[in-house]
Amino acid sequence: MVVSATAVTLALGLATAHSANAIGEDDGRNPSEPGDAEGGASGRELYSQVGRSNIVVKQSGGGAAKPATGSLVSVDPNWKPPTCWYEPVATSKQLKAAVEEMEGTEKLLTVNSQRRWSEELLVETYDKGEPTYSAEGTKNYNLGKKGMFWRDVVRQGGEDDIEAADCSRTMFWQVANTVPDDPYAPTPEVLAAYAYNKIRVPDTEVELKPTAKSTVNMPTWVWLDKALFKDVTVRAELPDTPLYAVTTAKPVALHLEPGTTDAKTFPASGDCPVNEDGSIGAPYTKGASKQDPSCGIAYLRATSGKPFQLKASVTWEISWEGTGGAKGDLPDGTFETTQDMNVQEIQSINR
Structure with a gap:
């Protein structure tokens, strides 16, 4: 599915192994709760958490004199927001820099919520272009091409849901101004359901x-x-x-x-x-x-x-x-x- 958008950019936040930050600055994003499964690296390396999304939320209204703090409970006991979906996570330069920072270490980088890869496997797949473990290989991290690498996000609280395994694609390249042709691609309705949980x-x-x-x-x-x-x-x-x-x-x-x-x-x-x-x-x-x-x-x-x-x-x-x-x-x-x-x-x- 092709959609129009402005040029695609994303700043990866710098984090230490002790940091609770995920990719990107806060800017209204929602940090994971303590105890989320996580994989990380330091310096310019990517750092991710299973329950972390880059979706930005902003609330207005309510009219109360005090800050609104109550969470809604759906009247439909069977309703819940989507368990997982895909999001853009890194540019070519950002992924290349992150992998280079891993050289000579035993640290791992999260390529989806179920896998963390070593520097050797990342180089083989995203630098040398060898398809690996369901990942489509890219040459030299697709430097010079317009687009971003995407990977899955699992909703907080959804880590144990069997549906979380449905978003099984390993980190993949997506051309700029498009979203993946995938049942678990993000949509306005996915964002609406995500926002429901934040009301x-x-x-x-x-x-x-x-x-x-x-x-x-x-x-x-x-x-x-x-x-x-x-x-x-x-x-x-x-x-x-x-x-x-x-x-x-x-x-x-x-x-x-x-x-x-x-x-x-x-x-x-x-x-x-x-x-x-x-x-x-x-x-x-x-x-x-x-x-x-x-x-x-x-x-x-x-x-x-x-x-x-x-x-x-x-x-x-x-x-x-x-x-x-x-x-x-x-x-x-x-x-x-x-x-x-x-x-x-x-x-x-x-x-």
């Missing part, structure tokens, strides 16, 4: 009235302020390709679980929809004590030393758009928090 949403701590204690049989009004709860967008770009995707999470509903069967919710389903102005529920107003709230809870018995655990989860609708007008939807995500609810027996309360 961080505001804590779902709802506003309550009364704020200190609820009273048996008296409704507690629940709402989320529109100013503090807005769409979240995450843009994911793959450097040195024209590929990008913008994944948007839009809050569409609040679900309440009282933490006890001795309670009723408003509405009865516990699902409070988002209002037209973007808020959820409505704040209590003076004189509304005999009305049912549009979103709320009424506890039917008091707590006795141990508060009820009110669970509030927001459903986020996920959509994306990307390179070439591509677009689509991903499974809704949810984020849940728990709040203590103390309930007293008296039948009246100052509001």
